[in-house]
Amino acid sequence: MTDISAQPTAGPLRRRVDTTSPEAQAAVRRRYRSEARFRTYGLLAILTAAVFLVVLLIDIGARALPAFTTTSLQLNVAVPSDLVPADQKNNPAAIRGADFLPVMREALKTAIPGVQGRGPERTLLRLLSPGAPDDLRERLAANPSLIGTTLKVPLLLSATADLYFKGAGTPINTRSSRGAATPSGTTGTITVSAPGNDFSENLVTVKLAVAERAQALAAEAERTARSSAPNAAERANELRAEAAAMAARAKDTAAAETLDSRLPSLLVEINGGLVKVSQLAADRIEGDVLLPLASTNEAKASDWRIVTYVTPESSRKIGDQEVAFLERFKANGQVEKGFNWRFFTSGDSREPELAGIRGAIVGTALTLLVTLVLCVPVGVAAAIYLEEFAPKNRFTDIIEVNINNLAAVPSIVFGLLGLAMFLNFFGLPRSAPLVGGLVLALLVLPTIIIASRAALKAVPPSIKEAALGVGASHQQAIFHHVLPLAMPGIMTGTIIGMAHALGETAPLLMIGMVAFIVDVPTSVTDAATVLPVQIFLWSDLPELAFKAKTAGAIVVLLVFLFVMNGTAIWLRKRFERRW
Incomplete structure (x- = not known):
């Protein structure tokens, strides 16, 4: 009888793959x-x-x-000998408290002689910043013997004038004249006659602009007539009448035209002065003198020019009178640009040209110092306990899960916790770096714990086992051998956590660090702000100059973040060990 069990069993069928077949080659190419x-x-x-x-x-x-450059006027300032009483000339406090407004006014009038009238004088003074006398004030306080002398001093321009020299002004076109011209006066409202019809080209340009405005008004009238708004028909008729009047003005090519602020500004530069045109004809203009003329003599063709400020005055932050003054200062070589050290040495201000980030930087440093002092010892100690000493049970599992969950909690929740606990319950001062540091420490603590535990896990177990094998206690093995080897990873996680705290805004807003703070804080209990909040405050302001300040503060914040993250990378590369 044949033993069935002794018969060899057939092995599993194996599929043979022909790697040289077209199908296999096509599959390889697809892969x-x-x-x-x-x-x-x-x-x-x-x-x-x-x-x-x-x-x-x-x-x-x-x-x-x-934001990193500033513009000033280099003027000769005559300091009167009676700036302060004779018995107070050696008193720095009395010098700093003196009235420098008349001194600034006289320096400006000396730089542009002939300016008359309260309006032009006020306009001239508005070109300077309220902080323009600061440099002169400190210079006199340091050396009172300079009182009664004439000094060349940089006077800080206002934000509007500063932005004009930074490209926020208007393009200026200049056209040479063909014939002679004669002004009727040197100040006030005058007439400039040009028998050679030098203004004919400008008159044609203005007529075309009036025709375009007439077409725009007609189109607006039709849109208004089709709307269902109250009094739409009445308003449409008014617009049609205005459009018809403008169209008639445009067709009368020989008639003089009245210029307004919605048209490019036309000016005549003659006899060392400047005249803004208000009435324009082909052979003459009538206008107001912005810069006084030296005389009423006839000017030859090469001695006078027609100047156009391309951007209409109504579309500019700076008026024609201010532009005329600034261009005169520029032509005299009295405008100087330099690095804006004030941006880094001053606190916040309502005046854009005086605003700086020193207060925000100091507040940020104090807040991060409190955060670092609180979260690093607690975070590292918690990581060591959970990783090396805590028993593995349900309680520690719950703690670990909660730590991981806290790392994903939105930052504004920590702000609400700080508002409820530190401000309302404990009564700590609002808008103080102490409270900000406490809130940010709660925010960063889970990150540091997780990073520290990961660094401790990365140390090979053989290090601890070897220490225990030579007689070290568990505590000695951890603190003498494992922790030093894990320290680069712990430092890297700490720096990354601090960089995270540096960029936070929402929790600090919740605890009141959104106030306008002028003074630079000196302790953790003083009112302060931080860089992210300063950026938030400036970005909400309407002044154009604060937009540049906002971007400048963002650059400074990014530099801090890049430095901190670069330091973390360097520490990891420098002390990291390959096991």
Whole structure:
């Protein structure tokens, strides 16, 4: 009888793959193409992210450039001997408290002689910042013997005048004349006659602008007539009448035209002065003198020019009179640009040209100091306990889960906790770095605990086992051997957590660090603000100059973040060990 169990059993059937067949070669090519596409998609994703990052940095940098430069007038200032009483000339406090407004006014009038009238004088004085006398004030306080002398002093321009020299003004076109011209006066409202019809080209340009405005008014009248608003028909008729009157003015090419603020400003530069045109004809103009003329003599064709401020006055922050003064200062070589040290040495201010980030930087440093002192010892100690000493039970599991969950909690929740506990319950001072540091410590603590535990886990177990094998206690093995080797990773996690805290705004807003703080804080209990909150405050202000300040503060904040993250990378590369 045959023993069935002794018969050899057939092995599993194996499929033979012919790698040289066309089907196999096609499959290999498809796999390679798929891998190449995946690599291409990854490269495109990286390049796209890099392009967006570069565009963002370039845009922020371009907007921030005006914040790092400042413009001032270099004027000769005659300091009167009676600036302060004779018995107070050696008193720095009395000198700092003196009235420098008349001194500034006289220096400006000396720089542009002939300016008359309270209106032009006020306009001239508005070109200077309220902080313009500060440099002179400190110079006299340091050396009282300079009182009664004439000094060359840089006078800080206002934000509007400063932005004008930074490109926020108007393009200026200049056209030479063809014939002679004669002014009727040197100040006030005068007439300039040009028998050679030098103003004919300008008159044609104005007529075309009036015709365009007539067409725009007619189109607006039709839109108004079709609307269902109250009194729409009455308003449409008014617009049609205004459009018809303008169309008639445009057709009468020989008639004089009245210029207003909605048209480009036309000026005549003659006999060392400047006249703003209000009435324009082909052979003459009538206007107001912005810069006094030296005489009423006839000016030859090469001695006078027609100047156009292209941007209408109604579309500019700075008026024609101010532009005329600034251009005269520029022509005299009295405008000087320099690095804006005040941006880093001053606190916040309502005046854009005086505002700085020193208070925000000091407040940020104090807040981060409180955060660092609180969260690093507690976070590292908690990580060591949970990783090396805590028993593995349900209680520690719950703690670990809660720590991981706290790392994902929105930051504004920590702000609400700080508002309820530190301000309302404990009564700590509002808007103080102490409270800000406490809130940010709660925010950063889970991150430091998680990073420290990961660093401790990365140390090979053989290090601890070797220490225990030679007689060290568990505590000695951890603190003498494991912790020093994990310290680079712990420091890296700490710096990254502090960089996270540096960029937070929402929790600090909740605890009141949104106040307008002028003074630089000197302790953790003084009222202060931080860089992210300062950026938030400036970004909400309507003045154009604060937009540059906002971008400048963002650049400073990014520099701090890059330095902190770069330090973390350097520490990891410098002290990291390969096991």
